[in-house]
Amino acid sequence: MALPHAAPAQPIDVAPLGAALATTPTSALFKAGGLEVMRLVLPAGKSLPPHKVDGEITLHCIEGELELTVQRDGAEQRQRLQAGQLCYLEGGVVHAVSGVIDASALVTIVLRR
Amino acid sequence: MALPHAAPAQPIDVAPLGAALATTPTSALFKAGGLEVMRLVLPAGKSLPPHKVDGEITLHCIEGELELTVQRDGAEQRQRLQAGQLCYLEGGVVHAVSGVIDASALVTIVLRR
Numbered sequence: 001m002a003l004p005h006a007a008p009a010q011p012i013d014v015a016p017l018g019a020a021l022a023t024t025p026t027s028a029l030f031k032a033g034g035l036e037v038m039r040l041v042l043p044a045g046k047s048l049p050p051h052k053v054d055g056e057i058t059l060h061c062i063e064g065e066l067e068l069t070v071q072r073d074g075a076e077q078r079q080r081l082q083a084g085q086l087c088y089l090e091g092g093v094v095h096a097v098s099g100v101i102d103a104s105a106l107v108t109i110v111l112r113r
Numbered sequence: 114m115a116l117p118h119a120a121p122a123q124p125i126d127v128a129p130l131g132a133a134l135a136t137t138p139t140s141a142l143f144k145a146g147g148l149e150v151m152r153l154v155l156p157a158g159k160s161l162p163p164h165k166v167d168g169e170i171t172l173h174c175i176e177g178e179l180e181l182t183v184q185r186d187g188a189e190q191r192q193r194l195q196a197g198q199l200c201y202l203e204g205g206v207v208h209a210v211s212g213v214i215d216a217s218a219l220v221t222i223v224l225r226r
Contacts, residue, residue, distance in 0.1 A: 006201070009183050010192075056148040079123075086125050112147075
């Protein structure tokens with residue numbers, strides 16, 4: 001993480017990356033008390049493997065298209081998320097995310113303490 | 114609130130409202146455990162008066178332009194937020210928000226329990 005995290009009330013640019021997506025890594029934007037936000041960059045065909053976090057999360061697709069795979073009651077539920085769409089997951093739910101079209105997304109995580 | 118809240122993993126459209134902004138009210142998108150997300154609609158000149166919440170918040174300007182006024186150490190700090198910009202505030206910070214240009218924004222609130 002080369003850049004310092006943002007301070008409170010400081011504007012952070014989260015507009016689509018466009019051509020810069022291919023050379024932009026996933027990065028943490030800030031962590032503050034009970035909340036963490038990162039910008040996830042997933043080129044087409046790249047994935048985050050199945051994982052879970054304790055707190056609730058939102059996934060907001062900023063550009064491109066993502067596929068979210070949720071494991072619930074022993075079954076897999078797949079959901080596409082396009083630019084301009086957001087969804088949430090409860091805490092503790094195992095999920096994976098992959099890029100269908102070169103994508104970036106805001107991931108907001110509630111931190112359990 | 115006429116519409117039911119979204120379910121987990123269900124895509125919610127949060128793209129710019131465009132011409133529909135003038136006739137779209139602020140609405141809750143979901144509340145889940147420790148997290149609440151709403152879409153705030155603030156036409157130019159309209160304001161949310163100073164208020165605070167216990168948990169951290171993010172304010173993500175989806176379209177238009179907002180002015181965020183934060184009260185900190187007895188002084189007011191003003192910050193413009195344009196479409197594609199996001200900022201956060203710690204819990205308990207008194208803040209007001211007004212529309213500079215017809216605006217909508219996602220407001221994410223960590224719920225303290």
